[in-house]
Amino acid sequence: MAESPPVALVKPNRGLPLVWVMPLIAICVAAWLVYQEFTRGDIRVAVQFPSGEGLVVGKTPVKYSGVDIGVVQAIDLIPGSEAVMAKIDFLRSAEHLLVDGTSFWVVKPEISVTGVRGLETLVSGKYITMEAGSGPRKRTFVALSEAPLHTDEPGLRLRLQAQSIGSLTRGSPVHYRRMVVGKVEDYKLAGGDLGVEVHVFIEEKYRHLVRRSARFWNSSGVDFEGSLQGVKLRMDSLASLLVGGISFNDGPEPSEERAGDGDLFILHPSFAAADAGVEITVKLPPRTKIDRGAGVHFRGIRVGEVVSVQASPSLDGMSVTVMMDPATKSRLTENTRFWAATPTFALGRVRELLNGEQLEVELQTGNEARREFEAAATPPAYDPSLPGRHLVLTAADPGSLTRDAPVYYRRLQVGKVQGFALAPGGQSVEIYLVLEPRYASLVHADSVFWHTGGVRASASLDGIDFEMDSLASLLRGGIAFADGPDGVGAADGSRYVLYPSRAEALREGVPITIAVASADNIRVGAPIRYRGVSVGEVTGLHLGGKGGDGVELSARLNENAAHFARTDTLFWIVRPVISLRKTENLDTVIRGHYLRLEPGGGGYRTHFVALPEPPPEDEGLGAGLHLVLDAARLGSIKAGAPVYYREVKVGEVTGHELGELADRVYIYLTIAPQYATLVRENSRFWHASGVRFDFNLRQGAQVHTESLEALVAGGISFATPDNSEMGREVLSGSHYALYPKPEPEWLLWSPKITLWTNEK
Amino acid sequence: MTETSRLEGAVGIELGRQTCLTCFQLIDGLEPGYCPRCGERVAARIPEAISRTWAWVITGTLLLYPANKLPVMSVTRLGQTETDSIMGGVFTLYQSGQLAIAILVFVASVVVPGIKLLGLTYLCLTVQYGRNFNPLRVTRLYRLVHLIGRWSLLDLFLISILVALVNLGSIARIEAQSGATAFATVVIVTMFASHSFDPRLIWDRHRKVQADG
Numbered sequence: 001m002a003e004s005p006p007v008a009l010v011k012p013n014r015g016l017p018l019v020w021v022m023p024l025i026a027i028c029v030a031a032w033l034v035y036q037e038f039t040r041g042d043i044r045v046a047v048q049f050p051s052g053e054g055l056v057v058g059k060t061p062v063k064y065s066g067v068d069i070g071v072v073q074a075i076d077l078i079p080g081s082e083a084v085m086a087k088i089d090f091l092r093s094a095e096h097l098l099v100d101g102t103s104f105w106v107v108k109p110e111i112s113v114t115g116v117r118g119l120e121t122l123v124s125g126k127y128i129t130m131e132a133g134s135g136p137r138k139r140t141f142v143a144l145s146e147a148p149l150h151t152d153e154p155g156l157r158l159r160l161q162a163q164s165i166g167s168l169t170r171g172s173p174v175h176y177r178r179m180v181v182g183k184v185e186d187y188k189l190a191g192g193d194l195g196v197e198v199h200v201f202i203e204e205k206y207r208h209l210v211r212r213s214a215r216f217w218n219s220s221g222v223d224f225e226g227s228l229q230g231v232k233l234r235m236d237s238l239a240s241l242l243v244g245g246i247s248f249n250d251g252p253e254p255s256e257e258r259a260g261d262g263d264l265f266i267l268h269p270s271f272a273a274a275d276a277g278v279e280i281t282v283k284l285p286p287r288t289k290i291d292r293g294a295g296v297h298f299r300g301i302r303v304g305e306v307v308s309v310q311a312s313p314s315l316d317g318m319s320v321t322v323m324m325d326p327a328t329k330s331r332l333t334e335n336t337r338f339w340a341a342t343p344t345f346a347l348g349r350v351r352e353l354l355n356g357e358q359l360e361v362e363l364q365t366g367n368e369a370r371r372e373f374e375a376a377a378t379p380p381a382y383d384p385s386l387p388g389r390h391l392v393l394t395a396a397d398p399g400s401l402t403r404d405a406p407v408y409y410r411r412l413q414v415g416k417v418q419g420f421a422l423a424p425g426g427q428s429v430e431i432y433l434v435l436e437p438r439y440a441s442l443v444h445a446d447s448v449f450w451h452t453g454g455v456r457a458s459a460s461l462d463g464i465d466f467e468m469d470s471l472a473s474l475l476r477g478g479i480a481f482a483d484g485p486d487g488v489g490a491a492d493g494s495r496y497v498l499y500p501s502r503a504e505a506l507r508e509g510v511p512i513t514i515a516v517a518s519a520d521n522i523r524v525g526a527p528i529r530y531r532g533v534s535v536g537e538v539t540g541l542h543l544g545g546k547g548g549d550g551v552e553l554s555a556r557l558n559e560n561a562a563h564f565a566r567t568d569t570l571f572w573i574v575r576p577v578i579s580l581r582k583t584e585n586l587d588t589v590i591r592g593h594y595l596r597l598e599p600g601g602g603g604y605r606t607h608f609v610a611l612p613e614p615p616p617e618d619e620g621l622g623a624g625l626h627l628v629l630d631a632a633r634l635g636s637i638k639a640g641a642p643v644y645y646r647e648v649k650v651g652e653v654t655g656h657e658l659g660e661l662a663d664r665v666y667i668y669l670t671i672a673p674q675y676a677t678l679v680r681e682n683s684r685f686w687h688a689s690g691v692r693f694d695f696n697l698r699q700g701a702q703v704h705t706e707s708l709e710a711l712v713a714g715g716i717s718f719a720t721p722d723n724s725e726m727g728r729e730v731l732s733g734s735h736y737a738l739y740p741k742p743e744p745e746w747l748l749w750s751p752k753i754t755l756w757t758n759e760k
Numbered sequence: 761m762t763e764t765s766r767l768e769g770a771v772g773i774e775l776g777r778q779t780c781l782t783c784f785q786l787i788d789g790l791e792p793g794y795c796p797r798c799g800e801r802v803a804a805r806i807p808e809a810i811s812r813t814w815a816w817v818i819t820g821t822l823l824l825y826p827a828n829k830l831p832v833m834s835v836t837r838l839g840q841t842e843t844d845s846i847m848g849g850v851f852t853l854y855q856s857g858q859l860a861i862a863i864l865v866f867v868a869s870v871v872v873p874g875i876k877l878l879g880l881t882y883l884c885l886t887v888q889y890g891r892n893f894n895p896l897r898v899t900r901l902y903r904l905v906h907l908i909g910r911w912s913l914l915d916l917f918l919i920s921i922l923v924a925l926v927n928l929g930s931i932a933r934i935e936a937q938s939g940a941t942a943f944a945t946v947v948i949v950t951m952f953a954s955h956s957f958d959p960r961l962i963w964d965r966h967r968k969v970q971a972d973g
Contacts, residue, residue: 019816022819026822026823029826030823
């Protein structure tokens with residue numbers, strides 16, 4: 001290397017390296033931590049828990065007011081018991097909480113009828129919480145087995161003295177007018193014979209509800225019914241049904257003074273025992289069955305409860321002690337009436353049915369207060385005090401009507417049946433109605449009332465026809481009424497007749513009687529028809545009739561068919577006709593027979609004698625051509641047998657009879673009017689019945705019949721010669737000979753004849 | 761090359777030369793100064809190397825206490841917060857059956873810093889007071905210490921990734937705590953320590969011991 005390496009530049013040394021500052025800083029940091037560890041580090045506390053359930057080392061926190069202030073660090077078993085000793089490290093800042101009087105407990109999820117608590121522990125696991133006490137510093141505690149119910153909430157704290165705790169538990173609700181206003185905080189045995197002392201907490205905002213005169217009673221279980229607040233009782237006190245509850249009211253004579261903290265009250269075992277009502281005695285008639293706990297209702301409002309039942313001293317019934325709502329006090333007078341209300345099955349009142357017999361009361365003010373009453377076995381038939389229009393109906397029997405049965409006007413309920421009573425003399429029943437005041441003006445002097453109870457259902461092939469006013473009237477009967485034309489209003493107490501049915505009430509149509517030989521499957525309700533339209537119906541069947549023989553049908557012609565009630569009107573029973581030739585009235589097989597009428601003229605008449613058979617078909621009578629055939633024998637010809645021309649049916653046999661000398665048979669034919677011109681003087685008639693069987697060597701066999709009907713029922717054919725020989729048209733009544741079979745040439749005739757038409 | 765040949769040979773100090781450790785310029789004379797070529801500070805031996813190394817080693821050792829005492833991260837699940845220190849975390853991982861990760865974390869955050877600090881202490885003591893030592897082995901130890909230093913940061917990467925990933929509001933959240941800072945400081949400090957050590961001192965000591973007989 002030509003050149004020696006350069007010389008480094010010299011700078012003076014600067015002593016101890018600056019980097020030694022770093023250990024100093026590190027020392028400071030570590031020292032600070034060590035200092036914290038000793039002065040501000042965790043405080044170890046030992047808490048004894050009755051069970052280690054749910055406690056996890058290093059996990060289970062201690063929360064105070066929602067904030068984690070400590071963690072379980074170790075759990076040691078305590079020999080000889082199930083309890084465990086948990087070592088808990090608390091934050092230094094929680095030191096002031098770790099004093100005498102502080103209580104710990106484990107928060108577990110709790111879902112009960114009284115509420116949901118600690119639900120967060122389902123997710124986060126159990127934790128320990130505490131309530132701070134105040135006292136000297138302490139490092140060892142014994143935890144509570146469950147959360148204390150008392151809180152530091154402001155409120156009224158009362159003591160109740162009870163004989164037994166019943167089903168009350170911590171947290172049981174305290175009700176005032178069925179509203180929860182507090183809870184049972186704690187209970188303990190009182191010293192001596194004092195029973196149990198229950199500590200009750202009333203929320204601050206309800207503090208004023210507790211008067212010095214308040215009566216507390218145990219509303220646990222079903223006895224809670226005892227509150228006089230109405231019908232939904234059981235449902236919204238389900239919680240108290242399960243966990244018990246306490247109720248209180250203001251007491252019989254409310255005082256103005258309010259209760260203070262620590263006041264002692266008596267906890268009565270039941271509402272009745274609380275004596276919070278007016279006690280009355282009601283003597284019941286024999287054979288009524290009222291149970292303890294039965295309600296006393298005033299127009300549907302529960303105003304009392306039967307608290308005890310005992311036989312009356314004379315053993316002719318029983319007497320019950322009833323606790324009445326204090327509100328009724330002023331109306332328990334000599335005018336007040338009680339009666340036993342047997343439950344009736346009624347829509348919307350099933351509850352009544354479930355409750356069994358109840359007492360009902362009509363509260364009335366009066367001159368003197370009474371505490372002893374006698375109940376009637378049945379409700380009073382007539383109570384003029386109810387508002388509305390009061391009417392009296394007379395009927396032979398009340399039918400299916402019950403008390404409270406509805407009264408309808410145009411299917412709208414406007415009132416109800418109050419009750420019944422036998423009319424003086426026992427000849428009829430009086431039914432008391434009351435119409436609601438706003439409907440009172442609907443009743444007039446000529447209104448008609450009828451019974452609508454039950455269902456009238458007529459099922460037929462036409463469908464099912466239900467006639468009923470409402471389901472309610474189906475169950476308890478009902479009354480309907482209609483207005484007459486007269487507009488005079490009715491007064492209270494007006495009397496009317498109760499008709500069994502609307503038809504009778506309104507007297508619609510014309511009642512008639514029809515004498516028949518036999519009822520022959522005619523039933524009540526069978527229709528009377530004219531041209532297929534129902535114009536009336538049979539309303540009754542009576543044996544006998546006028547001649548003492550046969551049957552008399554009572555029937556009613558509808559109003560619009562009243563003009564059929566005339567002397568010459570014909571009635572007959574329509575029966576099914578089933579034959580090969582024709583099938584008629586098949587519907588009657590299923591629907592039953594009915595009556596038909598053929599209107600006639602003449603004067604007004606309501607009694608008729610039915611024809612034994614339908615009248616001959618009258619379409620042909622007068623119209624069409626009537627001929628008489630003379631035949632040696634009838635053969636298979638019957639009435640209705642067809643008459644053919646060129647195998648076209650142009651008429652039919654209407655009847656037959658032996659000739660005057662019995663040497664021949666007269667067969668009556670009717671040819672339809674339009675075909676009348678086909679029959680001429682020289683026409684030939686022959687038997688078309690049966691089978692004609694021609695056998696010819698050249699042509700083979702020929703089977704010939706007019707029609708299947710003719711084959712079986714017989715028939716008649718005719719032919720008319722060609723125009724030059726046919727002769728004139730004939731008149732009705734003309735006689736022809738009936739040949740047994742046609743001449744071959746007859747079949748070849750083909751005259752040209754103009755058919756008669758309506759236009760001509 | 762034999763063992764002897766490696767141990768023998770010219771030494772810069774004896775030749776009256778030093779090297780710039782940045783641009784490796786050979787410089788005549790042993791006076792500390794600045795590299796005439798690149799301007800870096802030069803010295804025949806890094807000045808105060810042992811003293812500086814000791815300072816960093818002591819700093820790192822002291823900081824091990826807060827790094828292990830303070831929680832490194834907190835896991836909040838459904839409002840429940842759990843904090844873990846390093847060893848606590850390793851233990852939790854081991855208990856939850858994740859042995860591999862537990863070992864990894866343990867090695868990265870406990871073994872590695874431990875080896876580094878112990879190794880550097882040993883190196884410093886050797887250079888200052890060592891008498892019977894194999895300079896080759898000691899040099900290998902130095903290389904090892906130098907090499908593994910960065911792996912301790914694995915733990916911190918894990919924490920920073922978790923903090924970024926698990927941030928679901930109140931459902932789950934992971935946050936780094938002060939222990940992580942302390943631990944990071946330990947890692948950095950040990951890296952400084954290994955950097956400030958001058959491995960040439962090992963051979964100086966070796967020669968001195970041999971010269972002393």
